Structure formats: structure tokens, C-alpha cells
Amino acid sequence: MSSHSVLEGALLERIRGRASGYDEDNRFFHEDLDELRAAGYLKPRPLNEMIADQRLLAAHAPATALGLGMHFTWIGVAQTLAAEGDTSLQFVLDEAEAGELFAFGVSEKGNDRVLTDSVTRVEKVDGGYRYTGEKIFTSLSPAWTRLSVLGRLDDEIVHGFITRETEGYTIHDDWDTLGMRATQSHTTVLEGARVDESRVARVVSVGDLTDPFIGAIFKNFLLLVSAVYVGISERALELAVQAVKSRTSMGRDGASYATDPDIRWQVADIAMAVDALDAPLRTLADDVVAQAPHGAKWFRLLSGVKHRSVETARTVVDASLRLHGGRGFTRSSEISRLQRDVLAGVYHPSDTEAVHHTVAFDLLGSEGL
Numbered sequence: 451m452s453s454h455s456v457l458e459g460a461l462l463e464r465i466r467g468r469a470s471g472y473d474e475d476n477r478f479f480h481e482d483l484d485e486l487r488a489a490g491y492l493k494p495r496p497l498n499e500m501i502a503d504q505r506l507l508a509a510h511a512p513a514t515a516l517g518l519g520m521h522f523t524w525i526g527v528a529q530t531l532a533a534e535g536d537t538s539l540q541f542v543l544d545e546a547e548a549g550e551l552f553a554f555g556v557s558e559k560g561n562d563r564v565l566t567d568s569v570t571r572v573e574k575v576d577g578g579y580r581y582t583g584e585k586i587f588t589s590l591s592p593a594w595t596r597l598s599v600l601g602r603l604d605d606e607i608v609h610g611f612i613t614r615e616t617e618g619y620t621i622h623d624d625w626d627t628l629g630m631r632a633t634q635s636h637t638t639v640l641e642g643a644r645v646d647e648s649r650v651a652r653v654v655s656v657g658d659l660t661d662p663f664i665g666a667i668f669k670n671f672l673l674l675v676s677a678v679y680v681g682i683s684e685r686a687l688e689l690a691v692q693a694v695k696s697r698t699s700m701g702r703d704g705a706s707y708a709t710d711p712d713i714r715w716q717v718a719d720i721a722m723a724v725d726a727l728d729a730p731l732r733t734l735a736d737d738v739v740a741q742a743p744h745g746a747k748w749f750r751l752l753s754g755v756k757h758r759s760v761e762t763a764r765t766v767v768d769a770s771l772r773l774h775g776g777r778g779f780t781r782s783s784e785i786s787r788l789q790r791d792v793l794a795g796v797y798h799p800s801d802t803e804a805v806h807h808t809v810a811f812d813l814l815g816s817e818g819l
Contacts, residue, residue, distance in 0.1 A: 455503050456489040466510040472632035473787055476625070478592040479514045479632045487549065492518070494525045494543050497670060498735040501677040508681025509688075512791045513632035515681060517589045519674040524552040524598065526670030526738075527663070533741060534662060539651060545596060553594035555585040555612075555638050564799050565664055566657050570601035570640060572608045578646040579608055580618070584639050587797075591621050591636035599640060602656065609652045609663070610645030618643035629790030665748060669738045672752040672800070676731055676759035679795050682788055683724045683763040689785050690717060690770035697775060707773075716773060720766045727762055730755050750812040753800040760795030767792045 465482050472479050486492060491503070500522045508515035525546050528539035546552060558569050570583025581601045588597070600609045612619065622637040652663040659665075694717060697707040707713045734755055737744065744751060767788050771778045778785045800808065 455499070455506070456486075456491050457503055457506050461485060461489060462506070462510045465507070465514060469511040469513070469632070470782070470784070470787060472511075472513065476631045478634040479511070479517065480593070482511060482514045483518075483551075483593055486514075486518070492521060492546065492549070492551065494529065494546050497526045497529065497673070497738050498732065500526065501673055501731065501735045504674060504677040505681040505684065508678040509685040511632070512678060512682050512788065513630045515678045516630055516675075516794070517633040517635075519671075519678060520554045520589045521546070521552045523554070523667070523671045523674050524596075526674065527666040530666040530669060530738060531662060533739075536662065541649075542596075550595045551590060551593055552596045552598070552611075553588060553590040555588050555597045555599045555640075557585060557587040558583065559586055562804075563657075565600070565667060566607065566659060568600050568602045568607055570599070572601035572603040573642075574603060575644070578644055579603070579610065579650070580642045580644050581610075581612075581640040582642055584637060586637050587635045588621070588638040589633045589635040591625070591634050591638065597638070598651070599643065599645065601640075605656050607654050607656055607658075608645075608650065609654070610650045612643050612645060612649070616643055628793060629787070630794040659749075668749065668752055672756045673731065673735055673738065675795075675798050676756045679759040679763040679792065680724075680727045680731055682792050683727060683759075683766045686763070686767045686770040686785065686788055686792075687717075687720055687724050689788075690720065690766075690773045693770070693774040693778065693785075713773065716769060720769045723762050723766055727759055731759065747812060750809050753805040753808050756798070756800060757802065757805040760792075760798075763792050763795060 464485065468479070468481055504515050504519060504522065524542050528542040531539055542552065556564065561567065561569050568583070570581055570585070573580045581599050583601055585599070595614045597612050598609065599612055600607055618641045620639045620641065622639065625631070625634050625636050652661065654661045654664065694707045694713055698704050699707060699710065702710065734751060767785070771785050771789055774783065774785050777783060780786060796802065
């Protein structure tokens with residue numbers, strides 16, 4: 451946690467106390483959002499500080515952290531571009547400072563090219579563009595005030611922002627998932643929604659991954675998503691330690707499970723896995739802030755950190771659940787909720803197949819494919 455964090459103990463405990471209710475009722479984290487906004491949590495700050503805070507928040511309420519990660523991604527994109535001399539997204543920083551909440555309207559059914567193509571269609575009109583299409587997994591649906599949208603116009607992808615007051619969109623209340631339920635990531639249907647020229651973030655060629663705007667999204671999104679799953683790992687380890695210390699064995703004359711060599715080995719094993727997540731995440735966050743010259747290797751490094759963070763979190767949560775014994779299998783237990791929440795990680799870009807393709811391409815090239 452950064453030295454300037456507003457995430458003090460009492461606030462975090464209130465947030466943790468509400469997480470199970472949001473999950474059970476499949477409702478949005480309005481109370482968390484109100485308290486965090488009032489505390490100044492949504493305001494811009496350096497990426498490495500946002501990541502440290504998001505790790506901590508995720509250890510208390512994963513879905514709240516994941517949802518707000520979309521807001522922080524846009525802050526990070528604007529900051530990354532500004533550090534490179536591009537102030538085209540200064541309005542994002544100004545509006546985030548003023549209290550606006552940013553979200554992503556990017557994901558589409560059947561579109562595995564994500565940022566580089568779109569099935570949403572864009573029409574050029576006087577003074578702006580109109581978007582027609584369907585966006586899925588729109589996190590923060592009940593609360594966003596600024597939503598990024600992208601769509602295709604001929605051979606170009608037009609990225610822009612609509613506001614809550616924009617006409618021409620409908621939110622479908624259709625979020626009913628296994629985990630991360632409080633994100634309330636509903637489907638958003640764009641029905642000629644207008645983006646004024648002043649709200650256009652970028653126009654890039656279809657398939658172009660070289661534009662700094664695209665690179666900035668990858669850098670910030672993948673690291674902020676990773677932070678959530680590192681936070682889940684850290685909480686799962688904490689819960690495993692608590693469970694082991696509280697359990698006793700009749701077969702070992704009432705001895706604590708914490709004295710069982712096999713159990714101690716299992717706890718140590720997941721602890722080392724969790725510890726190994728810290729340095730790569732912090733190092734890459736610092737590298738983004740410092741504009742480290744990784745070049746084309748950025749995609750390999752970023753997707754690798756996201757992949758390791760998610761897969762390690764899945765392993766650690768599973769092991770923690772086993773260490774809880776039967777009590778962990780109850781629907782009301784925190785570890786059972788983490789077991790469901792952590793599964794969401796496999797669906798965020800970059801997925802497992804894309805990660806391995808990216809790393810292989812970096813090392814082996816594309817000759818012969």
C-alpha cells in the first residue's frame with residue numbers, strides 16, 4: 451500500500467463486511483463506491499500507487515476492486531500517454547479528478563481481436579460519430595458516468611467516450627455469473643450512440659498494435675487486473691493460515707494442524723508462490739511509470755504477469771480451500787467465494803492461448819507459420 455493510501459483499516463473492514471452480501475444478492479457495490487469516492491480513492495495517482503491500493507482492496511473485496519480497475523485503467527492510460535508528450539486524454543484526468551467514473555465498453559461476442567477490430571459499426575456524422583453494436587461485460591454498469599466505446603469505420607477503429615446522459619444506448623440487466631458478481635458487468639447495446647469529435651480518444655487502423663494508445667491500454671489494464679488476483683492470492687494465504695491454526699486432529703491427540711509436517715509443507719508451498727508474484731508486478735508498474743524501453747517485449751512481459759497472477763491465484767485459492775477442510779466447502783465461507791471469484795481471471799484478456807502465442811512469437815518469430 452502506498453504511503454498516501456486512503457484505505458485505512460476501518461474502511462477496509464466495512465468493505466469486507468459487505469462483500470458477501472453483494473455476492474449473495476447479485477447486486478452492485480454502491481455503498482463501497484460511495485465510501486471510496488468520499489475518501490478520494492477514485493482520484494488520479496501514479497500507476498504503481500494505484501496497483502498497490504488495488505491489491506489491498508482486492509484482498510478485502512475482489513469484485514469491488516475488479517470493477518474499479520476499469521476506472522483506474524483509463525486514468526493510467528491518460529497518464530502514460532501524457533508522460534510521452536501526448537495530452538489528448540487530459541480530459542480523462544480532469545474529469546476523474548472531478549469525480550467522474552470511467553468504464554470500458556469494449557468486449558463483444560465473437561470478437562477475439564479485442565482492441566484491434568470490432569463488430570460494432572461506426573457512422574461519421576457532422577461533428578462526431580454514431581455507434582451501433584452490442585458490448586458485453588461492461589463492468590460498473592449501474593454507476594459509470596463515462597463509458598469508452600470502440601467500433602469499426604471502414605478500415606479504422608474509432609475509440610471514444612459516451613456519457614451517462616448520451617442518448618442511444620440501453621443497458622440490459624443480465625449479469626448473473628458464478629463469481630465477481632458485484633461488478634454488475636451488464637450488456638450495453640449501442641443504438642446510434644453519438645460521440646462528439648471532442649470525445650474521440652483515437653482513430654487507429656484495423657489490426658494496428660503499434661499505436662502508443664493501444665500499448666498504454668495493454669500496460670495499464672493487464673497490470674491492474676493482475677493486482678486484483680495478487681490480492682486474492684494474498685487473502686487466500688491469510689485464510690489458509692487462520693484455518694490451519696484453528697483446526698485440531700483427533701488422530702494426533704488433539705494436536706493443531708499447524709504442527710503437521712504435511713500441512714506445514716502445503717502452507718509453505720503456497721506462501722512461496724504468493725511471494726513470487728510481488729516483484730514482477732511492482733517492477734513492471736515502475737517500468738511503466740519510468741517509460742522503460744522494453745519495445746516489442748512489453749506484450750510478452752505484461753501478458754506473462756497477468757497469466758502468472760491469475761494461474762497462481764487459482765492454485766493458491768484451491769489449496770487454501772483444501773486446507774480449510776469441510777468448513778471451507780460451505781456456501782457462506784469467504785474462501786468458497788474466492789474460489790468462484792478467482793475463476794473470472796481466465797476470461798480477461800489476454801487468455802491462456804493468447805499469452806502463449808505472444809511469448810512464442812517474441813522468442814521464435816512467425817517464420818513458417
